[in-house]
């Protein structure tokens with residue numbers, strides 16, 4: 001989840017503690033916030049990055065700590081596209097003007113498949129040339145190589161939420177007439193090519209996740225059936241896990257959302273898993289241990305991702321385990337904590353008898 005806490009794109013103490021606490025909390029895999037593959041591709045001013053070699057070492061420190069705690073960590077690689085340049089949510093979340101973006105960094109700009117703004121208040125993106133498309137493919141490739149050097153276990157490609165790659169997928173934002181627009185096949189081309197470039201340089205033994213918005217939530221937009229076609233293509237390339245989210249293409253789609261509720265995106269994950277056989281991850285309003293367990297055992301998903309609940313309780317995984325298993329030895333807790341928790345629990349149990 002975006003932190004907007006990395007001036008210059010450099011991970012720092014914030015990321016070490018913020019992500020490290022989830023490792024202590026028993027997460028199996030931690031996925032970083034969307035990490036920009038280029039300065040142009042930043043969503044907000046202080047997004048984390050992997051667009052230069054200097055970003056590797058600070059990330060390595062975070063990765064090493066997470067590994068010491070026994071967890072795995074993946075980096076989500078993203079490019080904001082036409083949704084580049086927004087204030088953080090606690091500062092209104094509004095779109096910056098093109099001049100404000102230039103004042104912050106002359107390199108920063110909105111780019112996209114077609115000059116169609118993301119919504120009211122957003123400037124039209126610069127229509128990407130074929131050479132721009134090649135450039136972004138190379139940026140993903142180079143960022144993937146740096147991710148490996150930093151020691152990440154997983155890459156998650158961020159192809160969702162209306163950012164650059166989604167904007168190519170959806171007919172609402174992509175009105176190109178060349179090989180990257182028009183038919184479903186052509187609109188998927190950029191996503192498929194990026195995935196192939198990253199798969200080529202990412203070690204075979206390390207998996208790749210891909211997050212998509214399974215639907216735009218807009219009339220005439222990207223559909224579940226389109227997602228299934230995309231997943232089949234990504235599966236051929238060697239993408240291992242589909243992380244099933246939704247929405248985010250335009251403000252209009254935000255106003256016509258997929259109905260929110262507990263586990264509201266699980267049906268998307270279930271459908272993708274059933275129709276393609278790929279491993280899926282469900283996300284969105286998965287709140288407690290039993291709910292998560294039910295998603296896994298009912299065929300809703302192979303993995304569950306916990307977002308805001310993990311902010312509420314960074315020890316969510318270990319607490320979920322406690323709820324489901326009540327292991328009196330606290331076996332999976334950190335070495336420095338488990339003995340004390342075990343003694344504490346034994347004492348608490350004597351109070352109950």
Ligand SMILES: Cc1cc2nc3c(=O)[nH]c(=O)nc-3n(C[C@H](O)[C@H](O)[C@H](O)COP(=O)(O)O)c2cc1C
Pocket residue numbers: 001002003032033034076158161211245283284285286305306307308309
């Ligand atoms: C503060 C915040 C930042 C987020 N940043 C990202 C992000 O960087 N990449 C992403 O794919 N989703 C991002 N999301 C969406 C979450 O990953 C997640 O899909 C969403 O919050 C629904 O899951 P939850 O109900 O468990 O929080 C963000 C959500 C929040 C609340």
